[in-house]
Amino acid sequence: MDAFERTFVQSHPAAASRKDHVALVPLRDALLGGMRSGLVQSLAVGLLLLLLAITNAAGLVLANGISRRREFAVRRALGATRGRIVRLLALEVSVIAIGGVALGLAIGKFTAVFVSGLIPPDLMDLTTGGGRAGAVGFAAAALILCVAGAGVFPAMTASDVDLQDSLKASDTHATSRVSPIRRGLLITQIAITSVLLVAASLLLQSLWRLDHVNKGFQTDGVVAIDVSLPSTHYGSVASVADFNRAAMDQLSALPQVASAGAVNILPLTGGSAALALQIEGRPVPSDPAERPRAEYLIASPGYFSTLGIPLLRGRGFTSADDQQAPHVALINKTMADRYWPGADPIGTQVKYPWDTTRYTIVGVVGSVRDVRLDDADYWPGQIYFPAAQSRVSTETFVVRTVARPDASLSTAVRRAVQTVAPNIPPFNVRPLSAVVAESIASRRTTALLTAAAGILALLIAAGGLYGVVAEGIERRSREIGIRIALGANPSRVVALVLHETGRLMAIAIPVGMVCSLAAVRLLSHLLYEVRATDTATFVAVPAVLLMVAIAASIGGILRAFRVDPVHMLRAE
Secondary structure: OHHHHHHHHHHOHHHHHOOOOOOOOOHHHHHHOOHHHHHHHHHHHHHHHHHHHHHHHHHHHHHHHHHOHHHHHHHHHOOOOHHHHHHHHHHHHHHHHHHHHHHHHHHHHHHHHHHHOOOOHHHHHHHOOOHHHHHHHHHHHHHHHHHHHHHHHHHHHHOOOOHHHHHHOOHHHHHHHHHHHHHHHHHHHHHHHHHHHHHHHHHHHHHHHHHOOOOOOOOOOEEEEEEEOOOOOOOOHHHHHHHHHHHHHHHHHOOOEEEEEEEOOOOOOOOOOEEEOEEOOOOOOOOHHHOOEEEEEEEOOOHHHHHOOOEEEEOOOOOOOOOOOOOEEEEEHHHHHHHOOOOOOOOOEEEOOOOOOOEEEEEEEOOOOOOOOOOOOOOOOEEEEEHHHOOOOEEEEEEEEOOOOOHHHHHHHHHHHHHHOOOOOOEEEEEHHHHHHHHOHHHHHHHHHHHHHHHHHHHHHHHHHHHHHHHHHHHOHHHHHHHHHOOOOHHHHHHHHHHHHHHHHHHHHHHHHHHHHHHHHHHHHHOOOOOOOOHHHHHHHHHHHHHHHHHHHHHHHHHHHOOOHHHHHHHO
16 A cells, blocks of 8 residues: 555645545445444443343342252252252253243344344445354354353352251241342342433433434425436536436426425535635635635535525525536535635635636525534535536435425436436435434434333343342241231331332442443443433433332232231241
8 A cells, every 4th residue: 555655646746745645444444434333332232231131040040049949958968969950050041041042033033124224224234244143153152151140150159058957947048148149130230221221311312412403404395316427428517407407397397396406415425525725815825734625516506495505695506607607606604604704705706726717606505514413513614516517427306395205206206307318217216304314323223222222121120120029028928927917007018118129229229320420421422412421311210210119019019918927927
């Protein structure tokens, strides 16, 4: 590449003065662009869910091991080693884990259809390249982690039995020994759930703000149609102008169409090159970085009204701005404010360094977000030239409809363009709102997947909480039986259960919020006009967790009311 750069600079001396350079960029990196952070975020969400599932399964294995402690004691008494019992439990977990992984792969095959709808079509092949092998590899790694985390470790704890105590003692002794471990696992689950819920809330708020951000143009009822003009038939400015004029007449004649226009590069589809230009009457700065620059765009007279881009000063393009007319240009408000602060740019002439043509600025239009929606300060300077005075090889027609666009409109606009040029098939007919949605597709995918993961995590944590509360009721069943036998008010039993839940949540929620504060700082680059420490989010998430905890405790309360005091006292 160094040799190529030296050869290029020798052939293009101007490149050296601009301090341009040549760099190798992997195709995947160039095309994925801003999606990479979203993909990494989605992977992190998946790993958090995996950790959540492992901790939940570990708690279940512990509970199962405690319920079988007498069985393990008998096995040990008959000569079985602790390692053999651990292998038995690990094998049982492995069978369940293999079934779960197989089911997960099957479900993933169907959910991939939904996920693919959230990823831009032109990136789908890249993001799913080698997808089957990658999915199987990830599933195998998840299986190993599940067996190790939810099988071996809990099995070692559950199999650690004392023969005399296990054969003589009541269930409460063994249960109380393992309860702190289960509570620790539950606190971990609630912390993970907190992180996912906080992240989902912040990302969804950012997505909503991006959906409603001021883009500088209107999308409602606007449809875009791309065309490619081969130089063999449209090699001159006049031939392109004739085609545009005829196509615009055909489109405007459609009963569903209120207005029509054309532009060489549609907003939010990649942007145009910001080219340096010279302003009449001003010296050319020696530093290329200080020279005036603006994105180069070519538009028809109807383009601005169709997209609702306002004319702020001067006049817009007209049909009279053709090849025989003086060369004119429109600039946007950003460019006017940047290079003519407090002055009127109307009547000023500009030119490009490589061309002698001078363009007279005749109007100022509103600024448009051309590349990014997620940067509140990014409003690029833009200069527009009349379509009838310029030649383009590709362009996009935009039409505003009088009613909601439907499939029949797509067919009608295709036919209208092909009526003018049967050899030019229009392509990529889509609503302008779809263009905007595609520009934030990565953010939308990340936000929706995180929200789905947060809801799933909430359900898993609720199940784990119910299990721990039920275990606490079981451990204190004798106490509850005595209370009921002595005529305790039902509210005292309810308070007993809620106290158990409250003790857990008093630890779990603060831990979860601290973890969330640390995690969301890694998401700050994905947030738009939302603070990582958003107060409403950090109040709402604990409130949701408390409500879910109370709901999960209802099962424990009902279980407590079903305790038969006579049976419990006899059993003891």
